[in-house]
Amino acid sequence: MALVRISGKLVYRGVFVFQTLYRFYLAPVILISRWGKQLHLFTLLLYLLYFIMSALIHKIAIFASGAGSNAQKIIDHFHQHPQIQVGLIVCNKPGAGVIGIAEKHQIPVLLIEKEPFFRGDAYVSALQAHGISFVVLAGFLWKIPPALVAAYRGAMVNIHPALLPKYGGKGMYGSHVHEAVIANKETESGITIHYVNEFFDEGAPIFQASCAVLPSDTPETLAAKIHALEHQYFPIIIEKCLLKPTAIL
Ligand code: GRF
Secondary structure (H helix, E strand, O other): OHHHHHHHHHHHHHHHHHHHHHHHHHHHHHHHOOOHHHHHHHHHHHHHHHHHHHHHOEEEEEEOOOOOHHHHHHHHHHOOOOOEEEEEEEEOOOOOHHHHHHHHOOOOEEEOOHHHHHHOOOOHHHHHHOOOOEEEEOOOOOOOOHHHHHHOOOOEEEEEOOOOOOOOOOOOOHHHHHHHHHHOOOOEEEEEEEEOOOOOOOOOEEEEEEEEOOOOOOHHHHHHHHHHHHHHHHHHHHHHHHHOOOOOO
């Protein structure tokens, strides 16, 4: 398995390097060489290989509005992954921490606005122009418009900081969730990773993990436990969704 991953990466990188070399240095030489025809055929084959490899690469867009600690973990997990790359960060808040994270990793940022998101094409064409094949919501608070759900049905996941179907729906985000869990004297909470549909937190569940809620817990201590679970599981579940799309865990 490791060998397949490494050779996949090498072929992809190799073809990329060749393509760049060919474009800028080899093409003029090949044109005047007597082996020109054969070399062109060889180049064509390499291009074909390159396009096949490109088609096999999953490009993720992470939608986030906040600090972006989950985005950071996902970026770290897929850094140099042979088949999956984080290709875009989508954010609706100009000063959000996630933008700094994207810049540090040289990942393009798409700053979105309400009007085109809710009354335009929901940025579907912009995502397609970036070659995005999978969308991850990691602390993104706007409701996803039907056009975007339709474009990425089965290819868009969200993480929720509670054990859905409990403590989900409109208004249930961030500390509101943990406050409600503690107020109701729950003895356990956790995370839910689920596909996204037209309704808040109602898409098919993919994975849940739980943690104990102690009488001494505050919304802050519970949030820290939940964040630890998110960081541990979200990247690997995304990877499983992409590489084994039929695996519901
Ligand atoms: C996470 O707790 C996630 O469950 C919720 O938003 C939070 C985002 O945190 N959907 P961060 O910005 O990734 O730190």
